[in-house]
Amino acid sequence: MNKQKIIGVIGAGDAGEEDLKLAQAVGEDIALRGYTLLCGGMGGVMEAACRGAKSQHGTTIGILPGNSKEDSNPYIDYPIVTGMGHGRNVIVAGSSDAIIAIGGSFGTLSEIAFALRLEIPIIGLKTWDVSSNIKKAQTPEQAVKLAIGLIGSNT
Amino acid sequence: MNKQKIIGVIGAGDAGEEDLKLAQAVGEDIALRGYTLLCGGMGGVMEAACRGAKSQHGTTIGILPGNSKEDSNPYIDYPIVTGMGHGRNVIVAGSSDAIIAIGGSFGTLSEIAFALRLEIPIIGLKTWDVSSNIKKAQTPEQAVKLAIGLIGSNT
Amino acid sequence: MNKQKIIGVIGAGDAGEEDLKLAQAVGEDIALRGYTLLCGGMGGVMEAACRGAKSQHGTTIGILPGNSKEDSNPYIDYPIVTGMGHGRNVIVAGSSDAIIAIGGSFGTLSEIAFALRLEIPIIGLKTWDVSSNIKKAQTPEQAVKLAIGLIGSNT
Amino acid sequence: MNKQKIIGVIGAGDAGEEDLKLAQAVGEDIALRGYTLLCGGMGGVMEAACRGAKSQHGTTIGILPGNSKEDSNPYIDYPIVTGMGHGRNVIVAGSSDAIIAIGGSFGTLSEIAFALRLEIPIIGLKTWDVSSNIKKAQTPEQAVKLAIGLIGSNT
Numbered sequence: 001m002n003k004q005k006i007i008g009v010i011g012a013g014d015a016g017e018e019d020l021k022l023a024q025a026v027g028e029d030i031a032l033r034g035y036t037l038l039c040g041g042m043g044g045v046m047e048a049a050c051r052g053a054k055s056q057h058g059t060t061i062g063i064l065p066g067n068s069k070e071d072s073n074p075y076i077d078y079p080i081v082t083g084m085g086h087g088r089n090v091i092v093a094g095s096s097d098a099i100i101a102i103g104g105s106f107g108t109l110s111e112i113a114f115a116l117r118l119e120i121p122i123i124g125l126k127t128w129d130v131s132s133n134i135k136k137a138q139t140p141e142q143a144v145k146l147a148i149g150l151i152g153s154n155t
Numbered sequence: 156m157n158k159q160k161i162i163g164v165i166g167a168g169d170a171g172e173e174d175l176k177l178a179q180a181v182g183e184d185i186a187l188r189g190y191t192l193l194c195g196g197m198g199g200v201m202e203a204a205c206r207g208a209k210s211q212h213g214t215t216i217g218i219l220p221g222n223s224k225e226d227s228n229p230y231i232d233y234p235i236v237t238g239m240g241h242g243r244n245v246i247v248a249g250s251s252d253a254i255i256a257i258g259g260s261f262g263t264l265s266e267i268a269f270a271l272r273l274e275i276p277i278i279g280l281k282t283w284d285v286s287s288n289i290k291k292a293q294t295p296e297q298a299v300k301l302a303i304g305l306i307g308s309n310t
Numbered sequence: 311m312n313k314q315k316i317i318g319v320i321g322a323g324d325a326g327e328e329d330l331k332l333a334q335a336v337g338e339d340i341a342l343r344g345y346t347l348l349c350g351g352m353g354g355v356m357e358a359a360c361r362g363a364k365s366q367h368g369t370t371i372g373i374l375p376g377n378s379k380e381d382s383n384p385y386i387d388y389p390i391v392t393g394m395g396h397g398r399n400v401i402v403a404g405s406s407d408a409i410i411a412i413g414g415s416f417g418t419l420s421e422i423a424f425a426l427r428l429e430i431p432i433i434g435l436k437t438w439d440v441s442s443n444i445k446k447a448q449t450p451e452q453a454v455k456l457a458i459g460l461i462g463s464n465t
Numbered sequence: 466m467n468k469q470k471i472i473g474v475i476g477a478g479d480a481g482e483e484d485l486k487l488a489q490a491v492g493e494d495i496a497l498r499g500y501t502l503l504c505g506g507m508g509g510v511m512e513a514a515c516r517g518a519k520s521q522h523g524t525t526i527g528i529l530p531g532n533s534k535e536d537s538n539p540y541i542d543y544p545i546v547t548g549m550g551h552g553r554n555v556i557v558a559g560s561s562d563a564i565i566a567i568g569g570s571f572g573t574l575s576e577i578a579f580a581l582r583l584e585i586p587i588i589g590l591k592t593w594d595v596s597s598n599i600k601k602a603q604t605p606e607q608a609v610k611l612a613i614g615l616i617g618s619n620t
Binding site for chain 1: 552555571574577578579582
Binding site: 238240 | 532547548549550552553
């Protein structure tokens with residue numbers, strides 16, 4: 001009996017091409033290394049990361065803001081329906097063993113703030129620079145490697 | 156790409172022997188038939204159902220009231236940390252494609268009420284009799300069969 | 311410095327004439343006796359109770375499910391915006407020193423369940439009969455009197 | 466019938482002397498000008514602001530993280546009990562017509578992020594500098610004046 005280790009990926013629902021490429025590569029790498037990917041379940045960075053993870057046969061969890069599983073992106077295995085709007089951001093942060101933040105909007109900033117408050121490790125890829133506790137990565141591979149280094153192996 | 160279909164199991168954290176046996180058998184049957192089990196992640200009926208599911212190599216999700224994954228029962232694969240106390244009950248109800256209610260405390264009643272409000276199918280095993288929309292089952296096998304009949308196959 | 315004592319009024323957003331009359335009379339009496347009325351902030355029983363309270367120059371708080379103060383009924387002094395949908399029901403229950411339940415839908419039942427779980431006194435006026443811990447009242451005046459008897463004077 | 470206009474005050478639960486003085490002066494000025502003060506209901510900046518408001522016979526609302534009104538600071542008139550931990554921060558942000566942020570921890574940062582996301586005006590007094598949408602004030606009086614200028618008179 002072992003809890004699966006979860007890496008959260010956070011970023012904007014409407015992101016630019018560069019962020020989407022980073023997110024997809026992060027998702028691929030999380031899956032390849034055998035970790036579960038959790039996100040806010042919607043589009044943009046969230047969808048790109050899940051698409052990457054599913055392309056490598058990974059597992060994905062989406063913490064949805066709305067009331068319907070139909071609203072989730074198509075790469076979510078386990079849609080969690082909160083109906084709590086932005087309030088679900090604290091669940092995204094709290095349910096991750098480590099978080100990789102990519103680019104980011106104000107919603108992403110709220111998740112970073114909660115993660116810092118809850119002392120959950122954060123890796124940043126071109127994201128908000130609000131604390132020295134956010135470890136900076138230069139590439140998706142480095143981001144995933146840093147995250148895994150902080151949470152240990154998934155066994 | 157297919158969302159996994161989820162059957163929620165709800166019931167008291169401190170339940171009697173009979174309810175625990177029912178819960179374990181329900182969990183076993185959910186796993187044997189290839190569905191994911193979701194619950195509130197704690198002890199009693201929740202733990203018994205998860206123990207049953209894991210004994211058959213099923214998958215389990217726990218929507219935790221507290222702030223720590225350490226508080227979940229040992230049979231949870233994916234602990235979702237809400238920090239929202241009883242407020243997490245609406246997430247348990249909303250994230251289930253169908254719900255099996257076993258026995259039950261006031262917390263269970265709140266989940267039944269949310270499920271009725273959200274029009275999520277409920278099967279009852281010796282639980283609150285507050286609506287004709289709760290389908291009554293006599294055995295764990297019948298409960299799982301009724302649930303699956305309402306949500307369809309998991310493919 | 312004294313916290314104001316709060317009496318919650320819960321009931322359906324679409325209620326029949328009889329329930330609306332009961333709610334308005336309950337609201338009037340809460341205000342006349344100097345207590346603050348709290349509710350879910352929307353229409354039906356909630357609006358009728360607030361209309362009654364404001365007709366007697368009382369104070370009203372609405373715990374709103376949505377994201378906008380514009381959605382509240384026009385008799386709310388202090389709109390609290392949760393954006394949490396039905397999840398706000400646990401806040402309605404938890405923030406009341408005593409609750410008067412009038413008629414009721416499944417949403418009301420979830421609030422009653424939370425109040426029972428949180429051991430908050432409930433008075434019922436033609437509402438769900440799910441526990442002997444719900445004290446039954448025959449008239450609005452009796453309901454408010456029972457509530458005040460349980461929580462004491464507001465000084 | 467008019468909704469009362471609400472100014473939120475956010476800041477750390479354990480703040481330094483300077484922040485506490487700023488918060489008390491902000492609270493006094495909010496009350497003197499006839500607005501309602503809303504905060505997270507706990508200590509530090511929240512308590513200092515409420516103490517200031519009550520010294521001028523203002524009205525205060527506390528959105529509490531825990532399950533008990535006993536946990537609120539002694540200057541709260543209307544304690545709202547969420548039981549949702551840090552998740553209540555989105556309610557603090559969403560329920561304010563304008564927000565004054567003083568100093569600040571990661572919890573404050575999450576509230577600022579939500580306010581920016583929800584497009585609620587923010588005035589900053591020596592706080593997080595994460596967006597040009599945060600209007601900077603140099604004194605408590607200026608902060609309250611800026612807030613009132615953005616939300617209009619309370620009638």
